[in-house]
Amino acid sequence: MTTEEFKSRLWPYTRKLYPMMKRILGSEEETRDALQELMLRLWNRKEALEECLNPDAYIFTAARNYCFDQKKRERRSPVTLTGEVPVQVAGGSFDPDAAEKLKHVRLIMGSLPENYREVLEMREIDGLSFEEIAELTGNEVPYIRVLLSRSRMKLRNELEKIYSYERGTGQTA
Amino acid sequence: MKEERDRLLEKYYRGETTQEEERLLREACLAEADASPEKAFFTWVAGESALPEGLESAVFEKVDASARKKRVRVLIYSVTSVAATLALMITLYAGNLARLEKEQEFRMIEQTLVHVSETLQPAPAEPDMLVLWVDNDVEIIVN
Known part of the structure; x- marks a missing residue:
């Protein structure tokens, strides 16, 4: 396998791995470094990767394990979604109303039970299939569908409550 | 359009949408003004x-x-191997050449010594012989 073949094969994974690894590691710089290191490890084990029957699970598991090992080594406290993280608004200009809405989503995401949040993030942000989520979480696909359904509804209901409150207090949602 | 969006939303909240349907739903929701x-x-x-x-x-970056x-390492190994082979061949050739030269020198010295020896001590002359009788059966020679 040449480097170009390796890159074209692994790049689609990288698009999914980046958000997932960033959630674990916290910073963009650390995520970039971790991805570089992970790709190097996979490159060094490219023969095993070619022979692997389930490369998706192999790659995602390797990425998660690497990130958790990294966190353990650094002995840092995990980044929580409820923390004050600067909100980026699409288009580059700062819209306080949009930023407020994103902050609500972030807070609600942070308040979801861990298994709800994990499945929701994997599906919505990382773009993983049900089978890939099943591989990573060890749950069956029907159960994942249930978790996803519940987490989506919970999120919507919580957001609705905020919007109703804002409408009730005269603020435009 | 709205019916399709609502239908997809229902499926979405039941956890039954495909990734493609979710993409369409995202696009539809993000395009809404409200x-x-x-x-x-x-x-x-x-x-x-x-x-x-x-x-x-x-x-x-690290993969590249x-x-x-690795390419540089392979190149160094190749160049080193070729250089080592060349050096070995040159050494063998030079050794062989030296051996041939020595043999040639030895032969020349040997010939010179034979020549000097013959000059100093000429070979004894053949003794004169007197042939008295020769036929098919008998030879009579007197030294």
């Missing part, structure tokens, strides 16, 4: 899943460096 929980959530998702600029080249290093 605020909605879905629009807020999908806006947040878009921000969270956005990749930084130049990620592709950065991510494979490793492959480059």
Whole structure:
């Protein structure tokens, strides 16, 4: 396998791995470094990767394990979604109303039970299939569908409550 | 359009949508002018899943460096092998040449010595012989 073949094969994974690894590691710089290191490890084990029957699970598991090992080594406290993280608004200009809405989503995401949040993030942000989520979480696909359904509804209901409150207090949602 | 969006939303909240349907739903919700929980959530998702600029080249930097290093290593090994082979061949050739030269020198010295020896001590002359009788059966010679 040449480097170009390796890159074209692994790049689609990288698009999914980046958000997932960033959630674990916290910073963009650390995520970039971790991805570089992970790709190097996979490159060094490219023969095993070619022979692997389930490369998706192999790659995602390797990425998660690497990130958790990294966190353990650094002995840092995990980044929580409820923390004050600067909100980026699409288009580059700062819209306080949009930023407020994103902050609500972030807070609600942070308040979801861990298994709800994990499945929701994997599906919505990382773009993983049900089978890939099943591989990573060890749950069956029907159960994942249930978790996803519940987490989506919970999120919507919580957001609705905020919007109703804002409408009730005269603020435009 | 709205019916399709509502139908997809129902499926979405039941956890039954495919990834393609979810993509269509995201596009539809984000294009809406009015605020909605879905629009807020999908806006947040878009921000969270956005990749930084130049990620592709950065991510494979170490892979490229490793492959480059390996190529250089292979090149060094090849050049070293060729150089070693050449050096060995030259050494063998030079050794052989020296051996041939020595043999040639030895032969010349030997010939010179034979010549000197013959000059100093000529070979004894053949003794005169007197042939008295020769036929098919008998030879009579007197030294």
